[in-house]
Amino acid sequence: MAAINVSLRRKVRQNLTAHGFLIGAVLCFGYFSWYPMVREIVMSFQRTRRGRTTWVGLDNLDHILQDPAFWQAWRNTLLFTVLALLFGFAVPFLVAILLNELRHARSYLRILVYLPVMMPPVASVLLFKYFYDPGHGLFNHLLAALHLPTSAWLNSPDTAMVSVVIAATWMNMGGATLIYLAALQGIPGELYEAAELDGAGLLRRIWYVTVPQTRLILSLLLLLQIVATMQVFVEPYLLTGGNGPQGSTLTVVHLIYQYAFNFNNYGSASALGLVMLLLLAGFSGLYVRLSRNAD
């Protein structure tokens, strides 16, 4: 009997500690994550003037829809997302395949690929600003040396977003490559051996073994990347001040930031945040559905 009591007391004590931690986590999460979200939803239907907060219905939504910057920001964000997927999804995948195929020096190359991730984003951005300088930048010097036409890079509305994507891809490639590499290494070696015995070259092995075996994880990562890239802020903000030439790099999150912190218009900022939240929630739903299939 005494032994049971001791065991029960111990269990209670253990559970109390666990619940203590749990309550702390739930409180923190609730206060810092969920409460702001609820406040955001409330504020998207409110306006504050001269210290008085009033309910304005859908006026804030109407205001952001009237703002020419709204559609421009969405166009830019979608362009960034498409370009980031073209560069940021394909390039790390190809690099991962190459690393996976290598027999020698794989570890060193893996470190080299991952190195840019360790550099603080601000330092990377400064580096690229020097590279992109149309007057004296490294890229234009290289192009000129190769007798190729130079570019205005961040200084032209036509090339600013592509330049941002290239920099962002370089900055984030290491992490994505490692994830793809882990997925590739999960493919049983026998499949490649069988393909090799059947006379399949590198491209055929990739097409008939690698791609089918990683299709699901690739589609999940693709969705994750869409959700992440649609929230892009840091790279355009640091490289072009947020707007870029003629607003060519203005993104939705930057517009939210402008409404809130430049214009003190929390209602419009919240309304735009809500629009984005709903859109990304749709993508997240798709993600959850796919992940169920993965299980």
Add this chain to the structure above:
Amino acid sequence: MNTDLFLHRSVALAAAAGLALSVAACSGSASGSGSSKDGAGSSVSATLDPAAKVTISIDCEPPVTKTAERKQWAEDIAAFNRLYPNVTINSKDASPCEEPAPFTAQLKGRTQTDVFYTYFTDLGQVLDEGQAEDITPYVNETTVPALKDIDPSVLATLKADGKLYGLPTSNYRMGLLYNRKLFTRAGLDPDKPPATWDEVRAAARKLAALGNGVNGYGDYSATNQGGWHYTAELYGLGGAMVSEDGKKAAFNTPEGRQVLQNLYDMRWTDNSMGATQGLKWPDLMTRMASDKLGMYVGAPDDITYMVQTLKGNYADYGMGPMPGGKSALLGGNDYMFKKGSSPDQIKAGIAWINFKYLTLGKGQFDYARTKADNLPVGLPQPFFFTGASLAGDNRAKAASATVPVQNYAPYLATSVPGRTEPANAQQIYKVLDNPVSAVLTDRNANVSKLLSDAETQVNQVLASLQ
């Protein structure tokens, strides 16, 4: 990966979308320093009762890295406390004194100090949040003896509906900053800076001809600063940004087009502005301090930044009046008083501001001390006094000058009336960034269409604010 993990991640990612704008919602409830409630001497018409025990919190104390300024702050508080021993000042250091995003969040959360630092352009925002006390009944020639000599256009920036909400501590009037060393090298007279845009353009061509990456003229075109400088240059030509009633854009005029055309011509016809555009603060200062830029529109405190932070030399920089000379954009900073402050707190705050920032020979105007502390004396700033106070200030400044004041003679000799920024300036500036960046980055830019589009957008912005 299991489903739960996916779910958690997706929820977290979705949550992140709204997080950026929801931060302010985390802020706590209103906080106040320990302060006396209305007690002895709380009548608004009276000056601060020396017997009243008051505690006020004030921001913008110089940070520990600014050793001399910090020491002066402590000395001034000690001296103030000899006059008002019952006032306790709780200082909060900051550098910079105000950053827009945290300031906005502070207002939203009512966590600013009792006496808080703002820019002239913040009044509308502070009033929208209901966060400033009307100090009109407390400010008179007894509490602020130099009041009659403060430039009315400066005080006007701190008024709304006839009520006064703040007291100025510093201000500037924009002009043309130039690199005297490059002027000499280009064969230009460093004592005669250009006064018109035609002269600016001609000088810029000569400066750019120096080569080696030197640009004749530079301008901002990002982070709303393109619109800010557009406004300054438009004012110089006599134009206006918005109509008298503030309801319509007023910049689509010959003057407005001239501002963009000047920039276009210097960038593409003369090639005197260089290929790197999209500049934002402090890019122009960095370029001038490294002798790669000849001229730009700026304020006198840019010189301090170029010398103290970028290690330039005072002797290398000069300042002339705003090209065009019709009027010059003015700006600056001030202190306001938190809503809910007691009368004694407001009186104590005004007494401190008067002591530290508005009394000749004291606080920021103690030039002998400033000189002894190796800080610059002689820059044409602050610039809010007129009449006898201005004359007295100029005499005191000249007696302790540590910088070459003759370099700013062209700026001081030409009287250009000050003009404040338009209401809701940042939203208008954001729109104007586009045409400015367009003429600097697009050889095929159509000035008239750019300005016409900007006018439509600004009218939309103004309509939404009615």
